[in-house]
Amino acid sequence: MSKILVLYHSNSGNTANMAAEVAVGAQQVIGADVRLRSIDQATSADLDWCEGIALGSPTNYGTVSWQMKKWWDEQPIDNWGQRDGRIGCAFSSAASWGGGQELTCMTLNAILMNYGYLVFGVTDLTGPQHTLHYGAIQAGEPRQEKEIAGCRRLGRRLAEWVAVYFHGQRDQHPLEQQYDRFGHLK
Numbered sequence: 527m528s529k530i531l532v533l534y535h536s537n538s539g540n541t542a543n544m545a546a547e548v549a550v551g552a553q554q555v556i557g558a559d560v561r562l563r564s565i566d567q568a569t570s571a572d573l574d575w576c577e578g579i580a581l582g583s584p585t586n587y588g589t590v591s592w593q594m595k596k597w598w599d600e601q602p603i604d605n606w607g608q609r610d611g612r613i614g615c616a617f618s619s620a621a622s623w624g625g626g627q628e629l630t631c632m633t634l635n636a637i638l639m640n641y642g643y644l645v646f647g648v649t650d651l652t653g654p655q656h657t658l659h660y661g662a663i664q665a666g667e668p669r670q671e672k673e674i675a676g677c678r679r680l681g682r683r684l685a686e687w688v689a690v691y692f693h694g695q696r697d698q699h700p701l702e703q704q705y706d707r708f709g710h711l712k
């Protein structure tokens with residue numbers, strides 16, 4: 527089983543709704559065991575458990591929420607250096623497009639990199655002019671089909687990479703998949 531943690535903070539529900547869709551996407555990969563946790567519920571045991579993590583925060587003043595930063599700041603230092611090689615990715619909701627979601631994703635990725643996670647972006651388009659190169663991004667909550675698909679694609683890609691790199695399932699590699707990845711480029 528691929529162990530996938532979707533960990534998020536959300537003040538008013540938008541990032542929580544993204545997280546739920548990311549979890550749905552991860553569950554699309556056969557053999558994925560998915561935990562969906564807010565930082566209010568999660569403990570360092572969840573980090574110990576997972577092989578892959580999708581980390582989500584609202585964009586607050588162009589960066590991660592203080593609550594998300596605090597959660598990581600308070601992780602036991604003993605864990606540092608113990609999670610090298612696990613796989614991570616990011617997602618964020620802001621009020622508006624261009625409100626700093628990608629900056630937040632990059633900061634979330636930087637937090638994960640400090641812990642030794644291998645972080646990735648997604649090359650696919652899930653709708654016209656809609657991609658997630660630095661993580662899934664959103665204005666408000668995901669409503670349109672391409673927005674929901676973007677969140678789900680992030681989770682799916684995470685579970686695919688875990689299947690490939692942790693469990694040797696080469697058939698789960700994105701280049702082996704039959705679903706549409708670049709149709710919206712046309």
Ligand SMILES: Cc1cc2nc3c(=O)[nH]c(=O)nc-3n(C[C@H](O)[C@H](O)[C@H](O)COP(=O)(O)O)c2cc1C
Pocket residue numbers: 535536537538539540541542583584585586587588589619620621622624625626665666667
């Ligand atoms: C303290 C604070 C700072 C914020 N800063 C930004 C910002 O820099 N850019 C932006 O577009 N929205 C900003 N917002 C709006 C939130 O990012 C937006 O409402 C988001 O969808 C909230 O996600 P949540 O429902 O998961 O908390 C801010 C909200 C708060 C409370």
